Amino acid sequence: MILLVFNEGYLASGGDAAVRVDLTDEAIRLGRMLRTLLPDDGEVAGLLALMLLIDARRRARVSRTGELVTLGEQDRGAWDRDLLAEGQALVQERVAAVARGEAPGRYQLLAAINAVHAAAPSARDTEWWQIVALYDRLVVLDAAPIVRLNRAVAVAEVDGPDVALAEVDRLTAALDGYHAFHATRADLLRRLGRSAESRTAYDRAIGLAGNPAERAYLTRRRDQLAG
Template sequence: MSVGGPAATSGDPADVLATVVRQEWGRLTALLLARFRRLDLVEDALADAVETATRRWTRDGLPDNPAAWLHTAARRRVLDRLRAEAMAHRKAPLLIVEAERVEGSPVLADPGDLVEDDLLRLVLMCTHPALDPAAASALTLRLVLGVSTADIARLFLVPEPTMAARITRAKRKIVTAGIPFAVPSADVLPERLDTVAQTAYLAFTAGYAPGSGPDVVRTGLAGEAIRLVRVVLALRPDAPVLVALLALMLLQHSRRDARVDDSGRIVLLPDQDRSRWHRDEVDEAVRLLRSPGLAGPVTLQAAGYAVQARIAVEHATARTAAETAWDRVVAHYDELVALTPTPSARLARAVAVAEASGPHEGLAALAGLDDLLAHSHRLPAVRAELLTRAGDRDGARAAYDLAIERCGNDAERALLLERRADLRPDRDGAGGRGGRVTPTA
């Protein structure tokens, strides 16, 4: 197996490196950790390999397989560190023999499902119950799925330095506590399912609505989150939290091809070509929501995912945007907010209220969210759209300015700039956009 497969050998080296790191970091970490069992050495070695690639690829050109190049460079760095430790502790014969045995093995060999198994081991190591669940999810996003610390901070609604410190503490605890790189026994696995599910949910969110960079959607990351849930679901096929989460992910992911136009611009939900939605994924999700395990009492987390999935079903089964049953969508959001009154759920409910009852009611539903979403661009973006519909252009401009200032995603910022430019004096109160306030595509 080649790590990541051959990548493009042309283009800007910095862009190629950023893409490889984002897409392959988890697999590289898992492969190296499977051989060396030292998280501290593996992560340092990968960081060194990336730093070296920054210089070498610019000078020498891109390698044929950038991911394999990083793997080889990091492996050699680990071996160098092991030799240095052997010398320092006067245990050179034993450690060097082991290092040379590992070095002599086929680096890219894949006996069976090595990568999938090792990625699962890495996820379960990061979600060990000895770690705080929030810290475990953040660590998994960073270490396994390559989500940037800044984007993780946005997902958790905390400043980036705070999140960096949490991730560092979690990594240190794995090393000091000797948490094993292994799949736990079947009787222990259930206690990690909620954390694994929350991690996959956050990873999917980071792919579905990236907080930074040029992408409207990162289908690879979203798809990897779905794959992770399927792998764990194969171990626990009756787990309601995984069944509900997979249904939710499939419904949202089914729209991926319709969310971007040919020029790379965002296409919001009301404007999407519904013939491009993946109906097989919609059908699978609907079947999952009928699973017997979701018919009875379930955990709060599973219930929250199921309600979100039923909201997505309302969109997926409406023949056109105009036929969306917004009264039912609002009712589902009322249920969701009662279960998990998160700021994001309340923001999405306000959008649904505006669609069902008008902009003034939607604006009223935004009350109390400013402090809770102090770093989010989506709150002022929604407020700007509602103020536009209500005829308050000055207020809309100010809200757009704040949203643009906070927005780290290039495609979303371009859409916000376009909509702000549409607020010309000759526009009527509807803002010329049909009142589309869907916060994401």
């Protein structure tokens, strides 16, 4: 429930704001409270770390013109260093626990994925192989289509967009109504030089996008296509 509150605030799917700060702040407050009550619960620590590491990027997530800024394009200097440090410390705590033989749960793996992103000084320096390996472990626990979609994004950076697109296309039946599925396909098709197909996928993503910041970003990317 706490993560649902956080996601509703961070994705702001129900309105025009890019982020509902009141909801994300409340979710983190509840996560810290839960951590105090259950200090030995690894998934509680993972949940709090996950929210902190994501929220640390908040200031860089939307441009001055109100357009979504993707992780790869964000100004990492604008990330909140205090939140990053708090989240990374929790992840390191769980890494030590795993080294002692504890099995990581879903939230711990998601936090670890975000910690890899946070540790990279630039998008180019991201250790994508680590992210793919973490997603491989996560899929064993949760093979939901969205998890597999996110894994495919990382696969594109390791094995190339053609390999990733094949994996994404296998998710069509499950995710056809999800804007991020079509946005991911559009980007992979763009990277493969298949502009007409990419434009169609961008159009579908724009039609399904939940707020103006996402629509503005997707529209710009579509309009930049060759041809």
